[in-house]
Amino acid sequence: MSQKEIIINEPDKTEINVCCTTCPRECIMTVHLKKGILDSVEGEGCKRGKKFAQKEITTPERTLTSTVMVECRDKAYLLPVKTAAPIPKKDMALAMNVIRKTRLIGPCLMGDVVIPNICGTEVDVVACRSIKEENHAC
Numbered sequence: 001m002s003q004k005e006i007i008i009n010e011p012d013k014t015e016i017n018v019c020c021t022t023c024p025r026e027c028i029m030t031v032h033l034k035k036g037i038l039d040s041v042e043g044e045g046c047k048r049g050k051k052f053a054q055k056e057i058t059t060p061e062r063t064l065t066s067t068v069m070v071e072c073r074d075k076a077y078l079l080p081v082k083t084a085a086p087i088p089k090k091d092m093a094l095a096m097n098v099i100r101k102t103r104l105i106g107p108c109l110m111g112d113v114v115i116p117n118i119c120g121t122e123v124d125v126v127a128c129r130s131i132k133e134e135n136h137a138c
Contacts, residue, residue: 012034012035013032013033013034014032014033014034014036015030015031015032015033016030016031016033016057017029017030017031018030018031018052018053018056018057020044020045020048020049020052020053021052022046022048022049022052023045023046023048023049025045025046027043027044027045027046027049028043029041029042029043029044029049029050029053030042030043031053031054031056031057033057038054038057038058041053041054059088060088060089061086061087061088061089062086062087062089062092063082063083063085063086063087064082064083064087064092064095064096064099064125065080065081065082065083065128066080066081066082066096066099066100067079067080067081068081068099068102068103068104068114068125069102069103069104070103070104070105070106070108070131071103071104071105071106072105072106072107072131072132077131079104079108079114079127079128079129079131080127080128080129081099081114081115081125081126081127081128082125082126082128083095083118083121083123083124083125083126084123084124084125084126085123086123087118087119087121087123088121091118091119091121094119095118095119095121095125098115098118098119099115099118099125102114102115107130107131107132108127108130108131109127109130110127110128110129110130111126111127112126112127113125113126114126114127
């Protein structure tokens with residue numbers, strides 16, 4: 001099942017199934033909307049579920065992971081990177097375009113900011129691994 005699935009779509013009422021990802025239980029919740037406004041949430045298995053469902057319906061966010069090319073001396077490596085926090089789902093494609101065009105020169109350490117404030121989201125893209133000149137795999 002997809003992250004969100006609309007199961008009833010009437011002019012006044014809509015029910016949307018949302019699969020929660022905040023804990024290992026992965027509860028499937030039903031979000032009830034009346035005239036496009038959140039009315040209630042059913043099926044949450046923990047206290048974080050309702051908050052997740054509300055956010056998923058109004059402003060969904062995701063952590064973005066990718067790779068960036070790093071040139072170190074005469075070799076090139078792919079550096080795994082991720083956003084330091086979730087970013088709005090609507091900004092994902094634009095953020096990927098920025099990441100895809102990014103090239104680094106020289107060594108970098110895990111946790112270094114590779115792209116600050118990606119797409120104006122106030123979230124940095126950070127290195128998930130160190131790449132050093134003498135030993136790129138450490």
